[in-house]
Amino acid sequence: MAAVQGGMVDAKDEADIKTEPASDGFGNNHANDSRLLSESPGSSAAAGNSKPAAGAPEDQQTLLAVLQFLRKNKLSESAEILRREAGLPEEVLDPKGADSAGSGLGGSADVDGGDASALLSRVTVPAPGGAKAPTKAGEDQPDVNVVLSAYSQQGDPALYQVYYNGLKKFIESVLDCHRAELSQVFYPLFVHMYLELVYNNHESEAKAFFERFSGDQECYYEDDLRILSGLTKKEHMRGNETLLDFRTSKFVLRISRDSYQLLKRHLQERQNNQIWNIIQEHLYIDIFDGMPRSKSQIDAMSGSLAGEAKREANKAKVYYGLLKEPEIELPLDDEDEEAENEEGKPKKKKPKKDSAGSKSKKQDPNAPSQTRIPLPELKDSDKLDKIMYMKESTKRIRLGPDNLPSICFYTFLNAYQGLTAVDVTDDSSLIAGGFADSTVRVWSVTPKKLRKVKTAADLNLIDKESDDVLERIMDDKTASESKCLYGHTGPVYGISFSPDRNYLLSSSEDGSVRLWSLLTFTCLVGYKGHNYPVWDTQFSPYGYYFVSGGHDRVARLWATDHHQPLRIFAGHLADVTCSRFHPNANYVATGSSDRAIRLWDVLTGNCVRILTGHKGPVHALAFSPNGKFLASGATDGRVLLWDIGHGLMVGELKGHTDTIYSLRFSRDGEILASGSMDNTVRLWDATKAFDDLETDDFTAATGHIHLQDNSQELLLGTYMTKSTPVIHLHFTRRNLLLAAGAYNP
């Protein structure tokens, strides 16, 4: 793999320490510590009584809990380092709380080893440990008990309905402008009250409560309600992911100050402690000054498992600009004929410097510095490819509402329902499919067949000085249209070509990510770390790095030459279903089953954006070519458009009737194509969607968006397939749209 310009790898230890909670957490302690506490078994005491405490002591308690945990797991060195960094006195390391809880975390600590393990285990434990394994339930129990213990305090179960109904009456009676905002309280309140009833073994009351009020909840919570309704016993609460999510994360509501005051006054007047307690303990109310939001504004942003994003969460600066293209000696545009001649033998370097190619010389103020992330140096072959790319782009068709792309459909035949992932190389010369039978197949879609490199013995015979050595090393006997790669032991859910077309990544249900060589068609590395199904993986646009996300609720950043992840992006409350690199490789976006999208800084590992608004698991993400915008598609069939810089939703594209599995912007970003399970490809006018934006300062500051319902105007076309779900889309360098899917008779 390409050499790295240092830095990154050395910084690994430091970075690991700084993974998400450390940075994210100190900013907004209030939100985070409840999670921290609940996740660390040593802090059961703290969880019980520390809720209204101020920031500083809480911090300390968090740290104490972490330290205790480290000690318990015999990671004294890490504990010592952490203690020193936090400036705590030595005696805190006394094992005073050692009896509080057992540790079911032993296994996970050695997964990543070393310094990272402390944070890692904290991150990984609640995810994989919690829900999945009944056999592990015994180990998990203490942990879960801690989580649930907050429910032990209870009021009279018979009065729950009265409390809830009282609040309902009140909210229905308030002024219209406040009603929509206060109605947000219903759902989290309902869930927590129900869980409290269940936890305290009031099964019949819980059922009655559910029956009575579940109908009032917003329809987009239906999936969660379904899970809840099945949950009627305390025993079932152990090991239920949804439940853990509810308890471990504070549900975030955004409410204007006026509305909040109303609610507070009401609850205090009524001495309605039960509800007040829940609001205090389990909800995070993000109060803002100004006009209360309207129902549609609220609906647009809600739906996520943990409520909306806090405004602070999206305040960090994101360098969404593109990196400057390296200056490549390019055949001059005004020497077209010569360029044409060059095409046959592109290896020959042009001595002339060219100014046309470096139009991006001026540094974009929004772009990260060129060396923010160490990127691999360009090899000669990469430069050649860039030249080819630029040549191709001169022939690119300018798309627009009046000039829609042609669509080529790659149909996978005889896939027997087994096609689970597709990727196409950037130059559209290869297509690969991942299948449910654990295989990965690569096809050449050009007349050029796939060939392996000769064996070592044969390679020795080759004249290494010859000009066509690259051609000579290939074994013509192995030429074929497709190659099959065997190695996984479960369905392959994600595949990705490296930009230089020499490698292929595949992620599978077996918990591993594999790197394949497309020269030898063998597996080079198996990256293990997820331990649970890995739903998606993608190479960075500059190669070398890749990101993967899986059922363990974390996304990981890897480098191809490291067997351990460089970063672990933890924060999602459910599976990470898809992960995409920002075009400048400095950020990674992940979509999750918790119905939120997060943007992570690759350098720091921080979560810099939390985007909520989807009402179902997010299955497709796409950055616009200029890096400014993000499009996301979910099982609810909607495409949402996001402004990354402001962290705002800027558009909603309705039309699909089923899960959207693929999104892609055209090369110049004028058209957004979406492919869905409903057997259609739809084209949207991205230019219009983004141009019409008026992101004034107020909107940017408050995050209150006004979405126009203009999906129909933006929809440029709907293209049906025949019983073929569209699971991948790709624009060629000339803006021909390629779609792929398996015929599903």
Next chain:
Amino acid sequence: MADREERRFAEVSRDSVKLMAESTGVDLPDDVAALLAEDVCYRLREAAQTGSQFMRHAKRRKLTVEDLNRALRWSRVEAVCGYGAQDTLPFRSVKEGELFFVEDREINLIELALATNIPKGCAETMVRVNVAYLDGKGSVEPQGTVPSAVQTLSDDLHKYYQQITRAILGEDPHLMKVKSVSHDLEQLNRLLHMVKSLVQNPYLYLGSYVRSLVSSVMYCILEPLAASINPLNDHWTLRDYAALLLSHIFWTHGDLVSGLYHQILLSLQKVLSDPVRPLCSHYGAVVGLHALGWKAVERVLFPHLPAYWANLQAVLDDYSVSNAQVKADGHKVYGAILVAVERLLKMKALSLSQSADGGSTAPSGSVAGSMGYRVSSPGLSPPSEPLSEAVLGIASHLQAGGAGCPWEEWSPVPLPAMYSELYSFFGDSLAVRFSTGPGFGSYRPCTPACFREPRKEPLGPLANPDTARKMPQLTANLNISPREDGSPRTDPPPPSLAATGAGRSSSSRPGQRSTGLSRDVFPKARFISPQSGPPAFSFVIGGRQMGRRCQGRRPFQTTFASTSSLPTNPPRAYAHKLPVIGRVGKPVRRWTCSHYSLYLPL
């Protein structure tokens, strides 16, 4: 929200748990079983929920056993083995116990192991590319109306598809070159399915395109496809399916095109009456008629049967090796006819009994409401709008009104007569299959004994009653032709009747004879006007006659008709064309010498 009440979970009942416990020898108290049942339900839901996650990521809509097994495996629970099939497992139910189960058939391993027809390996997974949309074309038109079945078709099929699409949608009639590619059953099947989806699309107003659709379907029914030459090609299924489709189109969209029914009948009739056509075309005509309902059979097939029968007989009686293929086809036609006439008889009996019960004096057509359309439409009027696509290849399968084949004068034949006539063809094979056969005994006496009985006597031995499978060696056909001019229908017979329709009309029907009595019995008989001319009596004898240069059967026909009463019916017979069935190459004229006619005034 409201339906949330109903959307409860599947639950495992306490009894089920107890039952399962008992089957493993554990006796559970009720409360334990109840708790267990509840927990089992919860765990099941949990597994289903996790399993559905695997389904989503596999980009499928169907939850498979494999998904559930993965969920179980990740929960450290043993997977359920043995249900890995990708196809859905059919549930069977036992009515009494409200028990549902997956059928688990025993497999004979020995048979499986020794089987010689080893299934071929699965086809290789492959990628195929085609341009689905050029420059986003089609986005202007509403996409929903065009079935975009393009992606999975190969290149030539894609072109073919486009041609068909355009042909059907009438964009460019010149592209309608179905014939050039359509001797591939596979493609024709595809075409039919496409037609079917077009027809079934409730959002698509087909309008006058129905006619094009019908002609395409008719093509599949009637065309002597090149593929039919190879006996391995199952063009029969194609024809059957096309026939079904035809009736479906007709019943759902028949009102869109006036006179469609008659056009269809005309073209079917033309094929049927054209002995030059191969048997597979005839078969198509028969199944087509059958699919259109018993009325159509009665109206077209039945009158033609006597004439056609002899042709068929000849083919069936030819035991030469070279004839084997044709003979097989003949049997197919025979079977189709049999099925058709049986239904005809049944339905007619039913309709008669119904109309008799209701005391209705309406003509038979009123029995089924849907029939009313047909009867009410002027029987002989040519289609009001001429076929716009008449010039096209396919459209030629739809007869333009009165162009090729005359619409024959038609009058219903009473049931008993019909039965006896059919019986004379099919012998016991008809009686055996016709479940209400015995019931007809009661009708028979109703027919005029004076005329009938003497004829019955010779008929008995003539019709070959010994086996159902065997064709009657000798058939006798007693016919009395009804008077055309006596029919209530006033339209004059088309001028070409004498030329083309003569062979048919010479084999007249026995309706006349039974009119007198059956009118009292069946109101329907009123439909037949009193005869105004002497009845014609045609007598057809098909027998094996070892003549010169005839291998096998050389039938001859005897026609008894009153010379005076049938001026327009020259005693021309179909016989000269007869042997040509299925052997188009043979010269026709040679056989004319086998035609004998006798005129016998009655």
